[in-house]
Amino acid sequence: MPFRVRDLVNDEATLISRRAWSDPAVYELEKRGIFGRAWLFLAHESQIRNPGDYVQAYMCETPIIVARGADLGIHASVNSCTHRGLPVCRTDHGNTNGFVCPYHAWSYDVTGRLRGIPQERQVKKRPDKRKLGLKKVPRVETWNGMIFGSFAEGIEPLEDYLGDMRFYLGAFFDRFPEGVEFVGAPQRWVIDANWKLPMENQLGDVNHGPFLHASIVPPEANQEIVDHGFSVVPGAGHGATFRLMPEDTPIEQVAWGFEAMPSLLGGPEVHEYLREIHARAAERVGPLRSRIKGLTFGVYPNLSFLWSNTAFKVSHPRGPGKVEYWSWSVVPADAPESIKKVLRGNHTSFFGPGGILEQEDSEAWMQQFRGANIDFADDRPFFYGLGEGEEGPHPDMPGLVSSTANEFYARQFFQRWRAALEAVEEA
Ligand code: FES
Numbered sequence: 001m002p003f004r005v006r007d008l009v010n011d012e013a014t015l016i017s018r019r020a021w022s023d024p025a026v027y028e029l030e031k032r033g034i035f036g037r038a039w040l041f042l043a044h045e046s047q048i049r050n051p052g053d054y055v056q057a058y059m060c061e062t063p064i065i066v067a068r069g070a071d072l073g074i075h076a077s078v079n080s081c082t083h084r085g086l087p088v089c090r091t092d093h094g095n096t097n098g099f100v101c102p103y104h105a106w107s108y109d110v111t112g113r114l115r116g117i118p119q120e121r122q123v124k125k126r127p128d129k130r131k132l133g134l135k136k137v138p139r140v141e142t143w144n145g146m147i148f149g150s151f152a153e154g155i156e157p158l159e160d161y162l163g164d165m166r167f168y169l170g171a172f173f174d175r176f177p178e179g180v181e182f183v184g185a186p187q188r189w190v191i192d193a194n195w196k197l198p199m200e201n202q203l204g205d206v207n208h209g210p211f212l213h214a215s216i217v218p219p220e221a222n223q224e225i226v227d228h229g230f231s232v233v234p235g236a237g238h239g240a241t242f243r244l245m246p247e248d249t250p251i252e253q254v255a256w257g258f259e260a261m262p263s264l265l266g267g268p269e270v271h272e273y274l275r276e277i278h279a280r281a282a283e284r285v286g287p288l289r290s291r292i293k294g295l296t297f298g299v300y301p302n303l304s305f306l307w308s309n310t311a312f313k314v315s316h317p318r319g320p321g322k323v324e325y326w327s328w329s330v331v332p333a334d335a336p337e338s339i340k341k342v343l344r345g346n347h348t349s350f351f352g353p354g355g356i357l358e359q360e361d362s363e364a365w366m367q368q369f370r371g372a373n374i375d376f377a378d379d380r381p382f383f384y385g386l387g388e389g390e391e392g393p394h395p396d397m398p399g400l401v402s403s404t405a406n407e408f409y410a411r412q413f414f415q416r417w418r419a420a421l422e423a424v425e426e427a
């Protein structure tokens with residue numbers, strides 16, 4: 001049965017149709033209206049420091065090569081040969097001076113320029129190689145080392161797109177003198193869920209913590225969220241949840257990293273390092289942001305960041321009912337190797353493919369997709385109305401602010417989502 005996008009999400013976005021999650025026609029609109037038009041996270045500059053360094057990435061289902069050129073510029077090209085479409089880059093990351101397609105050996109440099117066609121010596125009319133390079137991602141920009149690409153040539157600058165989300169991301173990034181680095185290749189796995197639910201979860205759903213994660217999240221941690229927690233929407237579709245700890249909080253209870261660091265994993269050396277970082281946090285990010293103890297962050301449409309375990313994640317859609325997760329461990333660039341190793345372990349044990357929190361979340365997300373597909377329940381959309389209208393401005397922090405139980409982060413996401421799909425819906 002055909003649908004209108006406005007029937008999937010009501011104006012207040014307090015009711016979301018099950019079809020918004022499960023209908024293949026909705027997914028096709030998402031590709032064009034969202035993934036074809038937004039800024040999408042590709043990689044971090046620390047992964048491609050030297051000329052010839054490259055990593056693979058995706059923009060929705062489109063494979064991308066992100067490479068550092070000889071000019072030190074960053075180039076993003078679609079990983080599909082102009083001859084018959086095979087992927088020309090065959091490994092996840094590395095360093096090279098070019099890519100050779102395995103089918104007929106057309107060769108490209110790391111910027112995507114076509115260098116050679118072996119067969120052209122045997123034909124009379126030589127093709128114009130300047131027109132036959134890999135398709136370029138037309139817009140590539142970076143913020144704080146994070147590389148984004150967009151297929152929309154006329155999109156606003158990345159900094160404007162991130163807007164006030166930079167204030168909250170910077171509360172983490174800017175506290176390290178040398179910035180952060182992404183460690184190695186991402187961990188990748190596929191689950192039978194819709195890409196929007198992991199995203200919604202990390203825009204602001206800390207409400208499931210005391211229940212779904214009851215086995216590992218202690219009651220004191222939940223109480224801290226009730227007492228000091230904020231949910232912020234710096235711009236529709238972005239989101240940040242965190243605790244703003246009182247000024248006299250002992251350093252161990254506010255410093256980044258401590259709660260992710262069960263004492264069996266982090267020894268005295270790690271504790272000392274975290275203490276030192278925090279002692280200088282106010283200088284680096286200001287007194288207010290040094291009291292931010294982050295939980296989950298999300299950047300529209302599909303990038304998220306879990307502060308306590310320093311996991312950066314992208315939800316790559318693979319159809320309405322599949323998502324390929326890419327998850328990177330993020331560490332302070334100037335931390336000693338031994339500390340980076342502990343932080344990596346923390347990332348993986350909580351939010352790797354077998355991570356304890358990841359396992360619990362994944363199961364819930366897969367069950368939600370099944371719930372979005374059942375018959376005879378289309379007249380019962382999902383309820384997104386908790387805390388409606390209870391958000392408002394804050395004197396010291398940008399965006400709309402509320403308690404963490406308010407689902408306005410999800411309503412704002414779906415209002416932006418609806419507008420994006422309506423823009424490409426046939427009249
Ligand atoms: S498909 Fe790549 S060279 Fe023919």
Ligand SMILES: [Fe+2]
Nearest residue numbers: 208213357361
């Ligand atoms: Fe969770």
